[in-house]
Amino acid sequence: MRRSLSVMTLFMGVLSVLGYGYAQYRLSALARPTAAPELLISLPRFAQVLMAGGDRYLAANLAGFRVLVADTGRMNGEDYAVQARLQRDIAWFNPLHEDNYYIGAAILPWNGELDAAQYVLRRASDARTFDWYPLFHYGFLFYHFRKDPATGAQWLLKGVPRVTNQQDEWALQNLAAIWIEKGYQTANAATMVDAMAANSPPGAFRNYLQVRARRLRDLAALQDAATLFPGQAGQGCETGGTGERWFDRRTAERPAGLWLRPRCGRSAILNSVAAGGQ
DSSP states (O other): OHHHHHHHHHHHHHHHHHHHHHHHHHHHTSOOOOOOHHHHHOOOHHHHHHHTTTOHHHHHHHHHHHHHTOOGGGOOHHHHHHHHHHHHHHHHHOTTOHHHHHHHHHHSGGGTOHHHHHHHHHHHHHHOTTOSHHHHHHHHIIIIISOOHHHHHHHHHHHGGGOOSHHHHHHHHHHHHHHHHHHSOHHHHHHHHHHHHHHSOSSHHHHHHHHHHHHHHHHHHHHHHHHHHHHHHOSOSTTSSSOSOSOOOOTTTOTTOOOOOOOSSOOHHHHHHHHHTO
């Protein structure tokens, strides 16, 4: 009886192994869907903290290691979406995380994840009150990607009080002045650059800003004069009336001022520009 029971057990074991092998063989040929990349790589925030023993800073570092070792040369759009989600999580766990914000600024916006980059940089700029770099990168996103140099310049100026190096402070203010010129109407830009000059200490940089402001005021006067000129001069200029060759501008050689060479019989336009530049 015992012998027959042992034989039966052995037979069932062999049959089970053969059945398992056959099932594996058949299943290996079938296509089966895989989990979404987000679920494979990025866990919910509470799960990440739980796996880190309840330490959110450790959870931020563990997620940061994944971002740091990612091979961007082989990543596609879905992979960058996963990275954006991870970096959002890191910014939520620990907004002071330095690696997170500069990797986010260098990679995310250039690969279709602008919103995630702005979230990471805004969190970093609010938390790292001693660091002006997050504000610089945040302003650059507005200038380059949002096509909003005016807002970008405002964020640059917010970073100026955090700068500890004089050269960096001047560079930041100079870049802000350039973006202000691109983002505001000329007359308003002149007023803002003039205010920046007034708030700067006496010296070469203040003089430089004053020159930029004066050039902008002259340019604003020229633009106003160009608007009024066709009605004042009438027809009969070199180009046959309202042509575009009625003045010469030489701002590149002499940024402090603008000159007009009247090509028609009216000199009032020159007087208008001269008065506006004073």
